[in-house]
Amino acid sequence: MALALKSESMNSRLPIPLEGSHIMMLYREKNVWSAIGLGILLSGCSSIHISNDDLSVEPPTSDRYEYKSFNKEENDINVVLAFSGGGTRAAALSYGVLKGLRDQTIVVNGKTKRLLDEVDVISGVSGGSFTAAYYGLYGDKTFEQYESDFLYHQVSSDLKSIILSPIHWFNGKSRTQEAIDYYNSTIFDDKNFSDIDKSTSPYILINASDLSTGVRFSFTQHYFDLICSDIEDYSIASAVTASSAVPFLFNPVVLKNHDSCDSVSIDDGLFDLNAYRDRNTLTTVEQYQNKDKHKYLHLVDGGITDNLGLVAIYEVAEYIRLQDTRSFKEDISADNKPLIVISVDASTKPELGISAVPDSPSLSQTANSITDIQLHRYNETTKDLIVESIPVWTKRNDGPQSSNVFVEVSFLQTEDPELRYRFNQIRTDLTLEPQDVDILIEEGYRQISNNQALLKLIGSLE
Numbered sequence: 001m002a003l004a005l006k007s008e009s010m011n012s013r014l015p016i017p018l019e020g021s022h023i024m025m026l027y028r029e030k031n032v033w034s035a036i037g038l039g040i041l042l043s044g045c046s047s048i049h050i051s052n053d054d055l056s057v058e059p060p061t062s063d064r065y066e067y068k069s070f071n072k073e074e075n076d077i078n079v080v081l082a083f084s085g086g087g088t089r090a091a092a093l094s095y096g097v098l099k100g101l102r103d104q105t106i107v108v109n110g111k112t113k114r115l116l117d118e119v120d121v122i123s124g125v126s127g128g129s130f131t132a133a134y135y136g137l138y139g140d141k142t143f144e145q146y147e148s149d150f151l152y153h154q155v156s157s158d159l160k161s162i163i164l165s166p167i168h169w170f171n172g173k174s175r176t177q178e179a180i181d182y183y184n185s186t187i188f189d190d191k192n193f194s195d196i197d198k199s200t201s202p203y204i205l206i207n208a209s210d211l212s213t214g215v216r217f218s219f220t221q222h223y224f225d226l227i228c229s230d231i232e233d234y235s236i237a238s239a240v241t242a243s244s245a246v247p248f249l250f251n252p253v254v255l256k257n258h259d260s261c262d263s264v265s266i267d268d269g270l271f272d273l274n275a276y277r278d279r280n281t282l283t284t285v286e287q288y289q290n291k292d293k294h295k296y297l298h299l300v301d302g303g304i305t306d307n308l309g310l311v312a313i314y315e316v317a318e319y320i321r322l323q324d325t326r327s328f329k330e331d332i333s334a335d336n337k338p339l340i341v342i343s344v345d346a347s348t349k350p351e352l353g354i355s356a357v358p359d360s361p362s363l364s365q366t367a368n369s370i371t372d373i374q375l376h377r378y379n380e381t382t383k384d385l386i387v388e389s390i391p392v393w394t395k396r397n398d399g400p401q402s403s404n405v406f407v408e409v410s411f412l413q414t415e416d417p418e419l420r421y422r423f424n425q426i427r428t429d430l431t432l433e434p435q436d437v438d439i440l441i442e443e444g445y446r447q448i449s450n451n452q453a454l455l456k457l458i459g460s461l462e
Contacts, residue, residue: 050296051238052229052255065193065221065231067121070203076108076461077118078339081202082310083128085244085303086346087428090127092151092437094344096444097409098135099143104449107462115458123205123309125302127428128344129243130187133236136196136204137188149187151437155430158182176241176251183237193219193239194232207302207312208242211252212294215284216305218312226288227297228258242299252298259291308345310382314389338403338457339394341386344444345410347379348424383408405457409447419443 063069079101083094101116124132130150135142162168162178173181184190196204206219217223219239224231242253287294306312387406394402414420423443426436448454 050254050256052224052227052231052234052258063198065196065198065224067203069198070201071120075118075120076111076113076337077106077115078337079115079119080313080339080341081119081122081132082308082313082341082343083122083124083132084308084343084345084347085126085128085301086348087127087244088151088155088430088432088437089348089423089426089428089440090344090346091130092432092440093346093409093444094124094128094131095142095146095151096441096446097342097344097448098131099441100445100448102140102143103445104458106458119202121203121205121313123207123312124243125207125307125309125312126244127346127430128309129206129240129302132204133206133240134187136201137191137236139197139200147437151441152434153186153431157431158186159430174251175249176245176253179245179250180235180237180241180253183240184235188235188237188240191236192232193234193236195236205309205312206236206239206243207306207309208239208245208253208299209302209304209306211247211298211300212296213284213287214305215287216302216312216315217297217299218315225261226257226285227255228261229255243302245300247300250300252300255297255299257288257291257294257296263289306382307347308343308379308382310343310386313341314385336402338405338461339390340405340407340454340457341390342407342409342448343383343386345379345408345412348411348426348428403457403460405453407448407451407454409444409451411443413447414443 081094081097084090086093098116101119102114104115105112106115106118107113122132122135124130131146134146134150138145159179159182162182163175168178208217208219209215210217219231219234219242221231224234238253241250245251245253302309302312383406390404390406391401394404411420411423414423419439422439426432426440432440
């Protein structure tokens, strides 16, 4: 897939992420603060495990973990998916979308294909990163194994048992390392990024937030180049743990910023320094080049900086364009395929009851309301950025603009008000009631299968 990203004035309208908005959604849940206190008490002198190898010791192969190494078979449509955060609620909703894309067929030039096979990129954050990573590793086996391996599994209960076990108190492992080991043994089978089959899988973007710099960090070779590391040998479980590591509940996943490689060279002239997104990208690169000041990255929940996974798609594609301008533009000019961008947004907006009574809201109601406002305003502004960027991406330099559509799967799109209310009450957790998982999968499937704009574009291909 080719994404032609240009620096437009629209970039400057996307605000700096409102730190903590995604995380505060979780802190509403019952007993979370007690768990935080207990976790801190039990953390003791746990060791910090760093597992990103120095790139200068063993340089990556020519088949690097980057976009142009994927999608070697030509697709007829460009399809991009973004899976938001939201624990198992997000994982189940995004899984339902994958099932819907699997069952949706398209006819192009007389050939019948599954729409799922046209997917080029999947960006996942926090809960959504579990679905993205699992599908990247296992492909169609996802539909046989993922439900039992993760969605219906008592993940939170298992992690709690492990962390509260006396064995954990004395084994020197951090809570985060225990989570990584657990995900390796139960979900990801100790697999690394090199185990994602580039010939068949979409390009999988797993996104976290760097506490030390305040920016989003994507697990791609382009970002690992900045810290002189090879992502191929890096654990999928570690990346997903970083993407979903709620601060205080889990320690950050730590990466070392190795200093044995040459600095990444970026031409400042390629940036529009009046645009927020370009300034942010350049600042990120510059900060990681300062090896003396930024020796380590401390990665936590990706929802802090990009809860939808859409900014990751925008910024990673822009970074690729800036790194490899000539070949990227050649790819753009040759590509006039339809573009479908699907945002799976599992954020909720529970009823707080403030408007029902004249009394002043409580402190918790006020805090929760502020959290909702911050999260949803940032999410909507991010969606606006993508919607306005899509025509730029699909406009050929010397020809017509290709057809395109932005599809939103969210609880705002749920037609039944009672069902919508129920979705908004489902907690952010890695263990849900089986019936809640059922209806979330069904809702993702229903929305993607019945989206009229998507069906219209698909119908125009025949």
